[in-house]
Amino acid sequence: MKSSTITAVIALVVLLATVALYRQFISGNQDGIEPGQESQYMFVSAGNEKMTDDETVSGSEADSSSATGNTERAQATARAMKELKEKMADDGVDFAAAMNTIEQKLGNSPDGKLSEEEIISVLPPEHAGELLKIINQMYYPGTINTEEDQR
Amino acid sequence: MKRFYLSLISCAVFLFLTAGTAFAGRAAVIFIEMEHEDSDTQALEEITMVYITTARLKKCYDRMYWLVNTSATKDGLIETMQTALNSHDNIDAYIIGHGGMQFFWCHFDDRFYVDDIIGLHSLDNSEHLRFVYIGSCHSWDVTDEFIEAGAVSAIGSNIKMSNFPFYPNFLYYFGTAGYSLAVSLNLSQIPLVDDFRIRGSKKLRMKTEQ
Numbered sequence: 001m002k003s004s005t006i007t008a009v010i011a012l013v014v015l016l017a018t019v020a021l022y023r024q025f026i027s028g029n030q031d032g033i034e035p036g037q038e039s040q041y042m043f044v045s046a047g048n049e050k051m052t053d054d055e056t057v058s059g060s061e062a063d064s065s066s067a068t069g070n071t072e073r074a075q076a077t078a079r080a081m082k083e084l085k086e087k088m089a090d091d092g093v094d095f096a097a098a099m100n101t102i103e104q105k106l107g108n109s110p111d112g113k114l115s116e117e118e119i120i121s122v123l124p125p126e127h128a129g130e131l132l133k134i135i136n137q138m139y140y141p142g143t144i145n146t147e148e149d150q151r
Numbered sequence: 152m153k154r155f156y157l158s159l160i161s162c163a164v165f166l167f168l169t170a171g172t173a174f175a176g177r178a179a180v181i182f183i184e185m186e187h188e189d190s191d192t193q194a195l196e197e198i199t200m201v202y203i204t205t206a207r208l209k210k211c212y213d214r215m216y217w218l219v220n221t222s223a224t225k226d227g228l229i230e231t232m233q234t235a236l237n238s239h240d241n242i243d244a245y246i247i248g249h250g251g252m253q254f255f256w257c258h259f260d261d262r263f264y265v266d267d268i269i270g271l272h273s274l275d276n277s278e279h280l281r282f283v284y285i286g287s288c289h290s291w292d293v294t295d296e297f298i299e300a301g302a303v304s305a306i307g308s309n310i311k312m313s314n315f316p317f318y319p320n321f322l323y324y325f326g327t328a329g330y331s332l333a334v335s336l337n338l339s340q341i342p343l344v345d346d347f348r349i350r351g352s353k354k355l356r357m358k359t360e361q
Contacts, residue, residue: 070341085195095194103220112215119202138316
């Protein structure tokens with residue numbers, strides 16, 4: 001066998017082994033949490049079954065200031081949604097018609113996938129814009145319009 | 152010889168990019184019924200749910216089966232589950248609505264009881280059921296029935312709950328970022344407010360195949 005062929009086979013084996021190891025490394029890291037996020041997000045009360053893959057954090061270790069901030073943000077979002085609903089009702093928006101339209105659109109889609117524009121268009125434009133603002137407020141990791149990390 | 156090496160590298164790169172990221176045979180059944188009394192008081196929330204679910208999940212599944220408004224019935228859910236189980240190898244269900252410890256509400260003021268959930272196990276290809284998210288009050292109590300019906304994992308709330316903002320955040324971490332259920336849940340919970348829990352495998356991820 002030519003030495004160049006042997007070299008090529010060795011190169012292929014090394015390459016595939018490297019790829020396999022790298023994929024395993026990436027896979028292992030996805031189970032982890034970025035440094036610094038633990039105290040901000042993790043809270044597990046005693047005895048319940050939610051936990052990271054390998055560890056739990058007791059309730060007393062939770063970051064209470066972060067909890068308060070997240071709670072206030074959620075409450076603000078709920079208030080904004082309620083105010084928008086009242087405004088839309090005052091403007092005479094037909095919610096039943098909007099739901100019928102969206103149900104029809106979803107039913108007619110061959111793979112069940114609509115664009116975000118098709119969905120939001122069941123509402124009057126002025127209210128659709130307001131709703132999008134509220135939706136974006138709900139996203140702590142980033143707004144829903146941030147698509148660069150979508151697969 | 153250079154061409155040979157280039158071919159090898161191309162093959163390796165192709166394998167690297169495609170292995171473990173194939174989405175073939177994955178479908179989602181999405182059931183949204185937040186106003187089972189048909190009062191239109193939660194229509195805006197339902198539209199928001201459709202928008203968020205679409206934005207976060209449409210790239211994760213080959214097919215999305217929707218049950219909203221008048222189609223979110225008990226019979227509709229069972230029939231749609233059967234259709235999805237017959238045509239795809241991995242089925243995830245997202246159930247958003249109201250409920251109690253032994254049931255969740257469907258349209259026409261109907262209830263989907265624990266016995267109905269266990270009955271899903273009798274559907275053909277029920278082993279294709281993979282993950283169930285139940286976003287209703289006390290839904291933790293029905294997660295074990297979904298496991299009994301064949302699901303690998305199920306998430307529910309142990310207390311009265313709101314899907315906002317847990318559900319949007321969870322979809323981001325589980326669907327977009329590709330984290331395991333356990334990590335996605337922990338990153339999505341609001342401390343001292345949410346009490347969502349996982350029944351079954353905590354390590355399941357969007358790319359996990361049955």
